[in-house]
Amino acid sequence: MKHDLVLAGLLTASLLYALGLSAIYNPLWVLVMVSTSLGFAIVSVIVAYRRLFFLASEMPHVSFLAVSLGIYISYVLWRGFEIVLSIIVGLGLTYIVGYMIHRRVDPSIATSVFVGSTTSLSVLVAYFVLTRVPVAYDIASLIIGDPLLATYSDVIACVLTTIFALVAFIFTYHEQASIGLDRVAVKIAGVDTRVYDLLAYTLLGVSTVGMLKVTGYIMEHVFILMPPAIAFSLARSYRGAVYTAVLSSLLASLIGLHLSILLNLAPSGMAGLIMLLMYIASLLVKRA
DSSP, rough: HHHHHHHHHHHHHHHHHHHHHHHHHHHHHHHHEEEEHHHHHHHHHHHHHTTTTHHHHHHHHHHHHHHHHHHHHHHHHTOHHHHHHHHHHHHHHHHHHHHHHHHTTTTHHHHHHHHHHHHHHHHHHHHHHHOOOOOOOOHHHHOOOOGGGOOHHHHHHHHHHHHHHHHHHHHHHHHHHHHHHHHHHHHHHTTOOHHHHHHHHHHHHHHHHHHHHHHHHTTHHHHHHHHHHHHHHHOHHHHHHHHHHHHHHHHHHHHHHHHHHHOOHHHHHHHHHHHHHHHHHHHHHOOO
């Protein structure tokens, strides 16, 4: 209980730190970093408890292809709605992997095949869009990520994605954790696990596609996989794991943003480096 209170206090201090940065720098920069870190932290906890690391590590490949296709479809059919169309495409691709796993295809095989296909298609589609479609398409921002260049639509997408993830987490985290611990027992209890599988896949698809431009293709792996690794090294309870994952992601993003502005470096890369240092520190604390 005392440990959870300490984490809650640190989380409050982090939010105050965010308010302080908002007073110094562009509030949109802080808002997009806070929403992104919170959104990915929440999704990462579900990924950890559902043991979906194999799928989470593949999702950046899906998101890059989805955004590339979304830009092209938007140019042809519905201009100005790149983010919405990208999310729709990303969800479709994610559900394909989920269906393969549901049909008892080995998860490692399903993701391996999908990584190969989506990576190849991403290169083809990105090249096609860059050479054939007369739209502003900054491929560097999708690969590296730059929250300092986020538009109002990017900020809105990040905030809405985080709200969706938070609401879904609040109402289903007990079931998601239970399915991860003992899926058979949950089925015997009469729970339709397919609904929660679909929700987990949806959260992964929406978060990785909706926030790709901010975090970048490369750093999405870090934001999804690192927070639970840190949390499970330090936390003593389920609630503590949630607090630790959110706190580590939020602090890394805020400190990364602050240092990147001072040192003129990439915010996402700096946040990822800080998260790595946090993980190393958590291992040292665990061994102490």
